[in-house]
Amino acid sequence: MRAVTVWTALDKTTRENGCLQISPGTHKLGKIAFGSTTSNDPTLSPEHEAELTAGKIYLPMEKGETVLLDNLMLHRSDANKTGEPRRGFSVWYTTAQPQLAKVFPDYVPRPDKRAGARL
Numbered sequence: 376m377r378a379v380t381v382w383t384a385l386d387k388t389t390r391e392n393g394c395l396q397i398s399p400g401t402h403k404l405g406k407i408a409f410g411s412t413t414s415n416d417p418t419l420s421p422e423h424e425a426e427l428t429a430g431k432i433y434l435p436m437e438k439g440e441t442v443l444l445d446n447l448m449l450h451r452s453d454a455n456k457t458g459e460p461r462r463g464f465s466v467w468y469t470t471a472q473p474q475l476a477k478v479f480p481d482y483v484p485r486p487d488k489r490a491g492a493r494l
Contacts (some may be wrong), residue, residue, distance in 0.1 A: 377445075377446075377469065377470055378445075378446040378467060378468060378469035378470075379443055379444065379445060379446065379467075379468050379469075380443070380444045380446055380465055380466070380467050380468075381441060381442075381443055381465070381466045381467075381468065382395065382441065382442050382443075382444065382463050382464070382465045383439070383440070383441040383463060383464045383465075384436040384437065384438055384439065384440050384441075384462075384463050385438065385460075385462040385463055385464055386438055386459070386460045386461055386462050386463075387435075387436070387437055387438050388434075388435055388436045388461050388463070389435050389457075390433050390435060390453075391456070391457050392455045392456070392457045392459055392461040393452045393453040393454055393455040393456075393461055394433055394434055394435045394436065394452065394461075395433075395434040395436070395442065395450060395451075395452055396431045396432065396433055396434070396450060396451050396452065396453070397431065397432055397434060397444065397448055397449070397450045398429075398430045398431050398432070398448065398449045398450070399430060399432065399448070400430065401430070401447070401448050401449040402445040402447040402448040404447070404449075405447065406447065446467070446469075
């Protein structure tokens with residue numbers, strides 16, 4: 376399943392307010408299974424954390440700028456410690472494949488056969 380995220384900055388993002396960080400080339404690693412902490416936050420294995428940290432690039436953005444990300448690329452943001460907003464608008468595009476319902480069963484709308492809709 377291939378997917379892309381379109382992320383648009385609604386506020387200026389900086390390293391101080393936790394701008395997006397990416398690690399180019401990590402999309403070639405394929406799908407990575409995440410572990411979880413007791414707080415249910417996703418965590419990377421130590422080797423994948425090293426991949427992200429070693430090659431990371433910060434992406435500060437002006438309000439209104441947009442970035443497209445392959446969903447397999449490792450990416451994250453640090454906490455915003457400035458007190459100023461760091462808002463963004465994110466849209467996820469993917470192929471319309473039936474297996475998507477197996478990955479995200481609660482988020483995939485079911486087609487209404489009476490209306491002729493297709494998944």
